[in-house]
Amino acid sequence: MKQSKFWAWVIFGLGAAYFIVPLVATFEFSLKMRRGHYSFDSYASVFSDPAFQATFGYSTLVGLFAILVGVLIVVPAVYFVRLRLPHLRPLMEFVTLLPLIIPAIVLVYGYIRLYNSSSLLPFTGSALGTDILLVFGYVTLALPYMYRAVDTGMRTIDIKTLTEAAQIMGASTATIIARIILPNILVAVLSGAFLTFAIVIGEFTIASLLNRPAFGPYLQNVGANRAYEPSALAIISFIITWGAMGMINVLGRFAPRTSARTD
Amino acid sequence: MTNALATALKPSRRLSLEWLGVAPFVIFAVMFLILPTLYLIGTAFIGRDGQLTLENIGGLFTGQILAAYWISIRISGASAILGALIGLAIALAIIRGRLPAPLRSAVMTFSGVASNFAGVPLAFAFISTLGRLGLVTIILKTLFDIDIYRAGFNILSFWGLTLTYLYFQIPLMVLLIAPAVDGLKKEWSEAAQTLGASTWQFWRYVGLPIIWPSFLGTLSLLFANAFGAIATAYALTGSSLNIVPILLYAQIRGDALQNPGLGAALALGMIAITAFANIVYLVISARAERWMR
Amino acid sequence: MTEDQFLRVDALTKSFGTNQVVKGVSFGFGKGEFISLLGPSGCGKTTILRMIAGFETPTTGTIRVAGEDITHLRPNQRKLGMVFQAYALFPNLTVGDNIGFGLKVAGMGREERRARVEEMLRLIGLPGFEKRYPYEMSGGQQQRVALARAIAPKPRLLLLDEPLSALDAKIRVSLRGEIRAIQQDLGITTVFVTHDQEEAMSISDRIVVMNAGHIEQMGSAHEIYNRPQTRFVATFVGQLNTLPAATFGPDRAIRPELVSLAPRPETDMTLTGTVADVGFLGSVLRLRVDVEGAPISIDTFNGHAPPPQRGDTVTLHLARKDVLALGA
Numbered sequence: 001m002k003q004s005k006f007w008a009w010v011i012f013g014l015g016a017a018y019f020i021v022p023l024v025a026t027f028e029f030s031l032k033m034r035r036g037h038y039s040f041d042s043y044a045s046v047f048s049d050p051a052f053q054a055t056f057g058y059s060t061l062v063g064l065f066a067i068l069v070g071v072l073i074v075v076p077a078v079y080f081v082r083l084r085l086p087h088l089r090p091l092m093e094f095v096t097l098l099p100l101i102i103p104a105i106v107l108v109y110g111y112i113r114l115y116n117s118s119s120l121l122p123f124t125g126s127a128l129g130t131d132i133l134l135v136f137g138y139v140t141l142a143l144p145y146m147y148r149a150v151d152t153g154m155r156t157i158d159i160k161t162l163t164e165a166a167q168i169m170g171a172s173t174a175t176i177i178a179r180i181i182l183p184n185i186l187v188a189v190l191s192g193a194f195l196t197f198a199i200v201i202g203e204f205t206i207a208s209l210l211n212r213p214a215f216g217p218y219l220q221n222v223g224a225n226r227a228y229e230p231s232a233l234a235i236i237s238f239i240i241t242w243g244a245m246g247m248i249n250v251l252g253r254f255a256p257r258t259s260a261r262t263d
Numbered sequence: 264m265t266n267a268l269a270t271a272l273k274p275s276r277r278l279s280l281e282w283l284g285v286a287p288f289v290i291f292a293v294m295f296l297i298l299p300t301l302y303l304i305g306t307a308f309i310g311r312d313g314q315l316t317l318e319n320i321g322g323l324f325t326g327q328i329l330a331a332y333w334i335s336i337r338i339s340g341a342s343a344i345l346g347a348l349i350g351l352a353i354a355l356a357i358i359r360g361r362l363p364a365p366l367r368s369a370v371m372t373f374s375g376v377a378s379n380f381a382g383v384p385l386a387f388a389f390i391s392t393l394g395r396l397g398l399v400t401i402i403l404k405t406l407f408d409i410d411i412y413r414a415g416f417n418i419l420s421f422w423g424l425t426l427t428y429l430y431f432q433i434p435l436m437v438l439l440i441a442p443a444v445d446g447l448k449k450e451w452s453e454a455a456q457t458l459g460a461s462t463w464q465f466w467r468y469v470g471l472p473i474i475w476p477s478f479l480g481t482l483s484l485l486f487a488n489a490f491g492a493i494a495t496a497y498a499l500t501g502s503s504l505n506i507v508p509i510l511l512y513a514q515i516r517g518d519a520l521q522n523p524g525l526g527a528a529l530a531l532g533m534i535a536i537t538a539f540a541n542i543v544y545l546v547i548s549a550r551a552e553r554w555m556r
Numbered sequence: 557m558t559e560d561q562f563l564r565v566d567a568l569t570k571s572f573g574t575n576q577v578v579k580g581v582s583f584g585f586g587k588g589e590f591i592s593l594l595g596p597s598g599c600g601k602t603t604i605l606r607m608i609a610g611f612e613t614p615t616t617g618t619i620r621v622a623g624e625d626i627t628h629l630r631p632n633q634r635k636l637g638m639v640f641q642a643y644a645l646f647p648n649l650t651v652g653d654n655i656g657f658g659l660k661v662a663g664m665g666r667e668e669r670r671a672r673v674e675e676m677l678r679l680i681g682l683p684g685f686e687k688r689y690p691y692e693m694s695g696g697q698q699q700r701v702a703l704a705r706a707i708a709p710k711p712r713l714l715l716l717d718e719p720l721s722a723l724d725a726k727i728r729v730s731l732r733g734e735i736r737a738i739q740q741d742l743g744i745t746t747v748f749v750t751h752d753q754e755e756a757m758s759i760s761d762r763i764v765v766m767n768a769g770h771i772e773q774m775g776s777a778h779e780i781y782n783r784p785q786t787r788f789v790a791t792f793v794g795q796l797n798t799l800p801a802a803t804f805g806p807d808r809a810i811r812p813e814l815v816s817l818a819p820r821p822e823t824d825m826t827l828t829g830t831v832a833d834v835g836f837l838g839s840v841l842r843l844r845v846d847v848e849g850a851p852i853s854i855d856t857f858n859g860h861a862p863p864p865q866r867g868d869t870v871t872l873h874l875a876r877k878d879v880l881a882l883g884a
Contacts, residue, residue, distance in 0.1 A: 008360020012370075015353045015433070019377060022388045022430065025398035029391035077288035080281045088285070095292050100484055101537045102300055103491025105508050106530040109515050110299025113306065113523070136295045143296075173280055198379045204494035205508075209515055216494065219383040223498050230387040237384035238376070245375040450644035453611055454702075456631035457638040458658035458709060468657070472648045 023238065030231035042232040049229075051218055059207075059215035062131065063200040066138035067193040070146045073139070075189065078150045079181060082159055096147040099140050108137060108206045130210050137206040142196035149195065153188020154181070191248045198244040202237050300534065306527035319528035327505065332532065335490060335507040338421060342428035343485035347478065349429070350436020351444075357437075358444045371441065374434035381431040386498035389427045393418050419500045427499065428489050435488065436481055443477035476548035483544040487537040507533055560584040561623070562745055563591075563608075563713060568617035570603050577603050579769035580617075585762065587622075588743040590736065592756035595766035596792070604766075605715055605749045610634050621712055637706030638715040641722055643698040645690040651677075651701050652686030658709035676704040679738060696727040703735065707744065714739070714746040720755065732759050753793045757781065765789050787882040799879065800848040803827070807882040812842070814878040815854040817864070823873040827852075831868045845870060 031038040033045070046052055081088045099107070111133055117125035123133040139146075159181060166176045182189070207214035219237070223230045310316035323329070357367045392399050395412060403409040417423050447470055455465040493508035500509075507529065514526040563585045570578040578600040585591050593601035606612045608619055610631035618627045626634050637658075645654050652673050653660075659669045677683050680700040690698055699719055706714060716735070720728045736759045739746050750756050756763050757777040765772045765780060765788075773780060773789045784790035790809060797815070799808045816823070829847035841863050845852050854872065864870055 005361050008356035008362050011352050011356040011360075012362060012366070015349070015356075015370075018433075019373065019430070021399060022392040025392035026388040028398055029396075073287040073291050076284035080284040084281045085285065092288075095296065098296055098300075101487050101534075101541055102296070103487070103493075103508065103533055103537070105491060105493055105511055105515075106303065106533055107296070107299060109511065109526065109530055110303045111295070112515065113527075114299050114302045136291070139291070140295050143292075195379075202382050202384060204382050204497070205512070209512070216383060219387075220494070220498050223383060223387055224501070231391045234384040234387035234391070238380055238388075241380050242376050245372060245379070248375070249372055448642075448644065450640045450642060451646060453609070453631070454638065454640060454644045454646070454705075455657070455661075456611075457609055457634070457636055457711075457715075458661060458705070459632050459635070460657070460661040461632060464661045468660075469646045469648065473646075 023235075026231045026234050026238075030228060030235055033228040042228040043236075046222075046229050046232050046236065055213055055215045055218035056201075058213055059201050059203075062135055062138065062212075062214065063197045065135045066142060066200055067196050069135060070139045070142055070192070070196055071150075071189055074143070074146050074150050074192075075182070075185070076177065078147065078154055079159065079177060082151075082154055083163060092147070096144050099143050104137075104141060104203075104205045105209070107140060108209045111137060112209065124210070130212060134207060134210050134212050134214070137210070138196070138200045138203065141203070141206070142192075142199050145195045145199070146192040149188050149192030150185060153185035153191075156188075157181075157184045187251045187254055190251050194244040194247045194251075198241050201240060201244075303527045303530045304534070306524060307531040310524060311522075316524075319522075319524035320531075322522070322525045323528050323532055328510065328529070331505045331507045331510045332536075334421065334505060336536065338424050338428065338506065339486050339489035341421075341425045342432050342489045343482055345425070346429050346432025346485050347436050347440075347482045350433045350481075351440055351474070351478065353433065354437050354440045354444045358441065359447070370437065374437040377434040378431050378438060381492065382494035383498040385427060385430055386495045389418060389423075389430070390499065393423065393426070419504060424496060424499065424504070427495060428492065432485050432489060435485060439481040439484065440474070440477060443474050447473060479544045479548050483540040486540045490533065490537055490540075560586050562587040562589075562621070563747070564618075564620040565604070565608070566618045566620075568604065568607065568619065569615045570600070570607060570612060571615045576615075577769050578607075578614075581766075581769075581771055582617075583764055583771065583774060585745065587745055589761045590739055590746045590748065590759060592748045592750055592760040592763045593766060594750055594753060594756040594763050594793075595772075597751055598768075599766040600769040601749045601751075601764075601766050602717060605717055605747060608713070608747065609636060609638055609715055635709070635711055636713045636715055637709070637711035639699070639702045639706050639717065639719045641718045643690070643695070643702045643722070645698055645702055645705070647690055649689075650686060651682070651688045651690070651693070654690070654701060655705045655708050657705060662709060672708055676708050679741075680704045681734070694727075695723050696731055699723065699731065700734070703738070707738070707742065712745070714744050716746060716748040718749055718751070720750075721752070728755075735759070757793070765793065767792070784880065784882075790880060790882055795853060796880075797852040797854075798850060799852070800850040802848055804879065809880045809882055810852075810874060810878055811880075812853045812855045815852065815872050815874045817843075817854070817856055817870060817872065819873045820875075822875045822877070824876055825874060827872040827874070829870060829872060831864045831866055831870055834863055834866060843870075845872060847872065 030042050031040065033039060033041040077092070081092055112124060115121050115123035115133060123129040162180055162184070163176055166180050171180070202216050202219060203214070204216035204220055208217045208220070219230075219233055222233060307319050308315055308317070310318050323332075353370065356362065357370045389397075391397055393411075393416075394400065397418075400411055403411055418427070451469055451473075452465050455469055460468070491508060493512055496504055496506055497509055497512065511526065511529045511533070514522075514529060561584055565584070566582050568578055568581045569576060577598075581600070581604060583591075593604060595601050603612060607614050610626070610629060610633075614627060618625055620626065621634070621636075645651075646657065649657065652670075655673045655676050656664075656669045659672055664672070673686060674683070677685055680703060682697060682700060682704075685693070685697075685701075690701070693701070699722075702719070719735070720732055723731065732755060748756070748759065757780070760777060762774065762776055763780050764774045767788050772792075773785045775783075780789060780793055784793060787807070790796055795812045796809045797812060799810060801808075819826075827847045829845040829852065831843055832846045832851065833844040835842040835844075836858070839858055840855050841858050843854050843856065843864065845854060852872065
């Protein structure tokens, strides 16, 4: 037993080194813009770049829409499948796993071919249409995570009993979803939302191939043309991701803990 | 009971409501997940003249494309297998190694962050670390007189890319395997001990066989994860590294190949390989899970 | 005294941080005895069992089996068998492989192992179950397999950690009978941990009653029940009526079955009271009778005579020698 603890520390130590060293190295590199001594010049340079502000703003907006669309299609579907159509569950599990198996680059290639300007649904024919397509692409990328977050949320609150209790008191289905289910799974939905945001904010492949002025392609462009700013951007991205994940952790403490049934 | 009663009372209205709730999801999945994929698969079998053909598939079997698939498979395979093994070791260490509890939640949170810290910024981080002017490269050179680049290392190489991919593969493994490791009951190892089994015997006969299906499932997911990844490689190497996603990217951008059918065939090949990895997993785990309900 | 040396625990203590859960426990038992550690949850009984098994290291004290000091041996060197509350069968192994596990890791050959597994399955009344997986069996069957797994390698000592408490009441009673029968058949020294006093009394040669980390009393079921040495033992083991202090003095009590509605040869005193409640327990009626403000429960057979009604005045008969004086 003593031995297992020793090895546990060794593995933990090696792992920690592998994960922390690149962050330290990146941070150190980002401070070296001014010759001779450390400075935050690279960060100042990044933040004052109008393209940074524009692309970051654009990606944030697209991310928010992706979250909104994701919640609107996932929550009712999970609710009704859990409650009334349980035989559809395996199918739903399978479909929501697909984005993990079909690479994003294949998906976006399909979009470009299927929804080009001469097709029935010419999404890529206009800038707005392409923006919408980008939002939908991000919803697809985040689908596995959003689905699992919402599904876990609904499992812990035992929606069946809640719904039946509400029905006995005469509530309508709309009322039940809006007033009872949603508030109870809010934490789960927000977890899915932050995860979506973390995935979407620096996404490169889809945004680049749809030619949208998003943060991911901007990062790539800076990387190809600048020396110190990329390190600063890597640190900023890491902090953004950390922020999104930190929010999920903080939210987790407010999650309902009435796990009545663990089916 | 309540269920049956409710359905019996208002069957038609309830049914339509259910389908109305599920419809947006179904329509979305068909339009933005299933149709585009099927469309591409179809395109792969249609030639320039609009006729059914195997020409595009045949076009995959040329030197450059085969080489691209091979290096993609090797990088994805290496990063998936190493990531899975190291991730499992870390999960075991933090969950069963009697490390302080706060450490465990710290590792899980960090894994959530690091598994999402992929793409372009990750490439920047590794260039700052192991690039020619990276911190580790320079420290090794100045303090220990070890020039890793002269020794043959290159961040733009197979091992460079694998090492970089591990940064998101390992944490993903930790996150996905942790529930399975958690599911190993303390009593199983205690029972094995009272029966005279060594730690190794417990893992050999009980612990690892129980984790095995989850391990394989996660492994195939890690493989697909690396196989489709492009942003990290592209930001690291530009289009100089010949891996499938970069080849497809160039094809879509119109930089090379200029043959839509061949592009679709490339995509089909990617789906076929990730699907194959998952089918292998399903077959093996179905055999391994005889003892499960 | 020498016959009480097979399992010997001396001055055993265990602290988790500042919390001492076992406070200096000593006992010794002979080969082939069935011993129960009985007490409420948190009394330290499970901790003692886990120290014997080797999962916890005693803070101080020693544990000996057959003269050998095993206090600091690793669990897999102790040659003990253990049955857990939640079966703890290996889910990925068949019943046969579960039972044969200890034999396999000890290096026994395949054929010999198969024969021993078959013998074990016959012993627990599940012949032909080798190829089943644990999930295909009921809780009672799984726990019998767990028992077979524990005794297959012929351990020196069998440890049972509340093995019946996850089972239904009916199976609980029948399985405890089976465990006792197998134990007596094999003559294997057994330590049984339980919080159920009825279970402990029905099955044990000797019982160790524990409370708050120390031993309250040690002895046969008969001694524990009829001559409880502390107030804790008297109240924890069996039912007890506290007698009205005005008549009997303070801290006097009697078992419900020693009070009757009719005189018996040994009874030498009576009490008068009012029936407050009549409970029907099948073959037995349990009356609660109010005597000078003290509620007294009595058990009486459900005979042909119509039972007393609530509010009836009844005369209770008892013998002075049956009155227990509760000490501290």
